[in-house]
Amino acid sequence: MAEIDLHFHSTASDGALPPAEVIARAAARGARLLALTDHDTTAGFAEAARAAREAGVALVGGVEVSVTWSRRTVHIVGLGVDPDHPLLLAGLKSVRDGRIDRARAMGDELARAGIEGAFEGALALADNPEMVGRTHFARYMVNAGYIKDVRTVFRKYLAEGKTGYVPHEWATLADAVGWIRAAGGTAVIAHPGRYDFGRTLTERLVGDFIEAGGEAIEVGSGSHSLDDMHKYALLADRFGLYASSGSDFHAPGEGGRDVGLTADLPPLARPLWLARGWLTAAQGA
Numbered sequence: 001m002a003e004i005d006l007h008f009h010s011t012a013s014d015g016a017l018p019p020a021e022v023i024a025r026a027a028a029r030g031a032r033l034l035a036l037t038d039h040d041t042t043a044g045f046a047e048a049a050r051a052a053r054e055a056g057v058a059l060v061g062g063v064e065v066s067v068t069w070s071r072r073t074v075h076i077v078g079l080g081v082d083p084d085h086p087l088l089l090a091g092l093k094s095v096r097d098g099r100i101d102r103a104r105a106m107g108d109e110l111a112r113a114g115i116e117g118a119f120e121g122a123l124a125l126a127d128n129p130e131m132v133g134r135t136h137f138a139r140y141m142v143n144a145g146y147i148k149d150v151r152t153v154f155r156k157y158l159a160e161g162k163t164g165y166v167p168h169e170w171a172t173l174a175d176a177v178g179w180i181r182a183a184g185g186t187a188v189i190a191h192p193g194r195y196d197f198g199r200t201l202t203e204r205l206v207g208d209f210i211e212a213g214g215e216a217i218e219v220g221s222g223s224h225s226l227d228d229m230h231k232y233a234l235l236a237d238r239f240g241l242y243a244s245s246g247s248d249f250h251a252p253g254e255g256g257r258d259v260g261l262t263a264d265l266p267p268l269a270r271p272l273w274l275a276r277g278w279l280t281a282a283q284g285a
Contacts, residue, residue, distance in 0.1 A: 001261040003032040004273055006062065007077055007190065007218065007246020008259045010036060011127040012044030013064075014135035016251030018127075019044035020051035026260030027055035033278055034260070035062035035079050037246070040095045041131060042083035060278055063088070064190060065179070066095055066170035069205060073160070073168075074195060076176045076209075077218070079244065080276060081185030091179035095171050096130045103132045105166045106158075110137070113163045115146055134158045134165075135250060150254050177212040186272060187214040188244045191221040192235075193228040206239050216272045219265055220245025222257035233266040243269035 009015030010022050017025065019036060026034055034057055036048045042063050052059035061081040067074050081088060107119025121140030126132040138153035147153045157164040171179075177187040189209055192202065206217070218224075219232045220243070236243050249259035265271060273279045 002220075002245060002264055003030055003261060004034070004245060004279070005031055005247050005249070005260050005262055006033070006035040006060070006079055006188075006244050006273065007037045007064070007221070008034075008249040009038050009064075010044045010048070012036075012041055013038035013128065013131045014126075014133050014250060016139075016254070019048040022249070022259055023048050023051035023057070023059070024055060025258075027052075027057045029258065029260035031057055031260035033058045033060070033273060035060045035246070037062035037064040037077050037079075039064050039075075039131060039133065040066055040092050041128070042081070042089070042092070043128065045083040058278060061183075061185065063092065063180070065092070065176040066168075067173050067176045068168075068170045069173045069208065070201070072195070072197075073170060074173075074205065075190035076173070076180070076214070077188040077190045077244070077246070078176075078180035078183065078185040079188060079216075079272065080278070081180055081183040083183075085183035088179045088183040091171065091175060098168065099130060099132060102166050102168045103137075106134070106137060106164050109166060110141075110157065110164045113157070115141060115144075115157075115164075117144075118164075137164065139251075173208055174212045177209065177214050181213050186216055186242070186276065187212075188216040188218060188272070189214065190218050191223040191248060192217060192232055193221060193224045202235070206235065206241070210239060210241070214241075216242035216244050218246060219243035219269050220262045222246070222248040226263075229263065230266050233269040236270070237268050242272035242275055244272045
């Protein structure tokens with residue numbers, strides 16, 4: 001297992017652990033290089049940076065931007081960003097605007113399906129009300145006894161096309177990549193295995209992403225099987241993209257991978273962290 005994790009979340013967005021706690025958890029599992037990539041905010045970075053210094057691990061600035069592309073939602077991770085860059089902060093605020101209205105609409109849809117109090121319950125679980133989202137709804141529904149686990153909630157109620165899903169216009173792909181690059185970072189297509197696009201649409205996304213200035217794709221992900229990793233390593237090689245890797249950890253017991261360690265990439269992949277020298281920094285060289 002690689003001692004790196006360049007994609008995970010905290011209570012600054014929809015994670016269950018505060019930034020310091022999730023960093024400490026990753027360090028305790030042997031991580032050497034980390035990136036906190038909360039959805040559409042860098043608010044947790046300062047706390048995470050203090051915890052990383054105390055734990056003796058390297059931390060690079062990160063964020064995960066919600067994007068609407070071809071009428072579909074995709075996520076673009078920014079790594080190595082300046083978390084206080086004015087253009088990035090302004091762009092992320094523009095993405096966060098409207099989340100509450102979307103959440104109310106989700107609550108209304110779920111109420112029509114017989115699930116009462118979902119909006120209020122989700123809001124109560126969000127440390128940052130600006131960031132209330134589907135994961136908070138899923139946790140409320142599990143806690144209230146409607147569904148057994150978060151993954152099942154998404155599959156039955158919150159995935160695109162399901163009862164509680166409400167579409168929203170997020171950032172454009174060009175804007176998201178532009179904000180990341182302006183902040184000194186590298187744009188990465190997050191967990192491509194989660195998008196039910198097929199080969200043609202995936203390649204179109206990659207083409208548009210590269211045209212916008214994107215440079216990497218998550219080959220390793222908590223959402224990816226071994227076959228997925230090889231598939232996206234080949235895709236990255238074909239398009240000249242770097243490979244990134246992250247757990248996409250949100251909470252203990254949610255999803256298939258804990259924070260801090262990720263599967264070794266296929267030999268074909270070109271690790272982004274090596275190209276940027278982040279691992280050297282993590283080793284104290």
